[in-house]
Amino acid sequence: MNIHEFQAKELFVKFGVASAPGRVARTPAEAEAAAQELKSSDLVVKAQIHAGGRGKGTFKNGFKGGVHLCKTPAEAKELSSKMLGQTLVTHQTGPEGKMVNQVLIATGVDIAKEYYLAILTDRATSAPIVIASTEGGVDIETVAEKTPDKIFHEPVHPLLGLQPYQARKIAGLLGFQGAQFRQFSDLLLALYRLFIGCDCSMVEINPLVVTPDGKVLALDAKFNFDDNALFRHPDILAMRDTNEEDPREVEASKFGLNYIGLDGNIACLVNGAGLAMATMDIIQYAGGKPANFLDVGGGASKDQVSAAFKIILADPQVKGILVNIFGGIMDCNVIATGIVAAAREIGLKIPLVVRLEGNNVAAGKTTLADSGIAITSAEDLADAAKKIVAAVAAATE
Ligand code: ADP
Ligand code: MG
Numbered sequence: 001m002n003i004h005e006f007q008a009k010e011l012f013v014k015f016g017v018a019s020a021p022g023r024v025a026r027t028p029a030e031a032e033a034a035a036q037e038l039k040s041s042d043l044v045v046k047a048q049i050h051a052g053g054r055g056k057g058t059f060k061n062g063f064k065g066g067v068h069l070c071k072t073p074a075e076a077k078e079l080s081s082k083m084l085g086q087t088l089v090t091h092q093t094g095p096e097g098k099m100v101n102q103v104l105i106a107t108g109v110d111i112a113k114e115y116y117l118a119i120l121t122d123r124a125t126s127a128p129i130v131i132a133s134t135e136g137g138v139d140i141e142t143v144a145e146k147t148p149d150k151i152f153h154e155p156v157h158p159l160l161g162l163q164p165y166q167a168r169k170i171a172g173l174l175g176f177q178g179a180q181f182r183q184f185s186d187l188l189l190a191l192y193r194l195f196i197g198c199d200c201s202m203v204e205i206n207p208l209v210v211t212p213d214g215k216v217l218a219l220d221a222k223f224n225f226d227d228n229a230l231f232r233h234p235d236i237l238a239m240r241d242t243n244e245e246d247p248r249e250v251e252a253s254k255f256g257l258n259y260i261g262l263d264g265n266i267a268c269l270v271n272g273a274g275l276a277m278a279t280m281d282i283i284q285y286a287g288g289k290p291a292n293f294l295d296v297g298g299g300a301s302k303d304q305v306s307a308a309f310k311i312i313l314a315d316p317q318v319k320g321i322l323v324n325i326f327g328g329i330m331d332c333n334v335i336a337t338g339i340v341a342a343a344r345e346i347g348l349k350i351p352l353v354v355r356l357e358g359n360n361v362a363a364g365k366t367t368l369a370d371s372g373i374a375i376t377s378a379e380d381l382a383d384a385a386k387k388i389v390a391a392v393a394a395a396t397e
Contacts, residue, residue: 008221015194022106031080034105035073042108045079049098050244053090114207128156136207162192183216199229255307264289265319267312286385305338320392332364351391355384
């Protein structure tokens with residue numbers, strides 16, 4: 001799960017990570033009031049979306065930039081009115097962009113130098129790692145590609161945690177001295193406490209800045225949380241903004257389904273993540289493109305299967321469905337009953353290929369055959385993939 005920058009700022013305050021004070025606003029009038037409360041003659045208005053690259057983004061109405069500096073509450077109001085309710089396109093949003101429903105009004109700070117700082121889970125070592133660079137404010141991927149020696153990596157022992165000497169080592173590598181050396185080390189240690197305390201999988205600050213008067217501040221915040229640990233953090237879960245998520249995924253999460261929307265046109269309904277991956281691969285191999293990853297799990301109920309099927313059918317991009325079930329714990333007849341119930345309720349107007357195998361397969365096949373619904377059955381995975389790709393090709397010609 002991701003959160004907005006204004007929510008990340010609340011966590012910064014709670015954990016003692018220095019940043020520029022700010023307030024969220026949902027209307028231009030709220031933006032003006034928020035700017036007045038900040039009592040600063042330097043302000044910044046920032047579009048709040050779950051994507052980076054806002055500064056260099058462009059709104060679909062032509063207005064350039066999702067981050068603007070200004071001086072007065074009236075200007076903050078004016079800028080907000082150009083961003084709120086508009087769609088912002090950045091290199092991270094894709095061409096469809098993201099609707100801006102709220103803006104952050106924050107104190108604007110002078111920037112002497114920008115740095116990059118992140119903590120994330122390193123898959124290679126299964127432990128946290130601190131990543132820092134003197135080349136902040138810009139695209140870190142480009143820095144990693146062109147000047148990898150300007151990026152520092154500091155692995156952290158998962159049980160011991162980030163040690164003060166490690167924070168000082170990074171401060172030294174980044175060239176901090178005097179008061180900033182101390183400020184940076186304290187900020188990094190606080191950020192690490194936040195990372196562990198909130199079960200984050202990533203916190204990224206780009207840029208972390210030093211001001212001309214020597215303050216070290218986090219100016220941006222991108223957070224990612226480990227979804228499997230969110231049950232321990234009801235306060236963070238409450239920050240979820242489903243407007244920012246794929247509506248298909250939001251619906252699937254209500255039913256405890258493991259669903260990820262993709263951009264192809266063949267929907268898959270599969271039990272088990274490994275089998276779901278294999279199914280997506282084989283669809284691709286047969287010349288098709290999967291519309292989703294969907295794992296209904298080992299012990300799905302009829303209602304879950306039915307919900308999954310409805311999510312698939314509600315997607316206008318889907319031109320065919322491949323159901324691939326290997327019944328172990330899963331009873332094939334539960335799947336069959338769920339599919340039939342959903343197809344009856346919504347109506348099935350696109351090709352459906354079903355491959356069932358394993359636990360109670362005979363009853364499952366009978367349920368499908370007796371339903372009167374147009375279903376193509378398949379012998380095995382390869383056969384199923386070929387059949388659905390052919391059926392979708394015929395239907396979309
Ligand atoms: P994004 O990464 O989505 O473009 P940022 O929060 O990094 O958004 O903002 C883009 C740029 O705007 C930053 O690199 C920084 O130069 C500037 N900026 C952001 N917040 C402030 C602020 N509070 N005061 C002054 N400049 C800021
Ligand atoms: Mg940034």
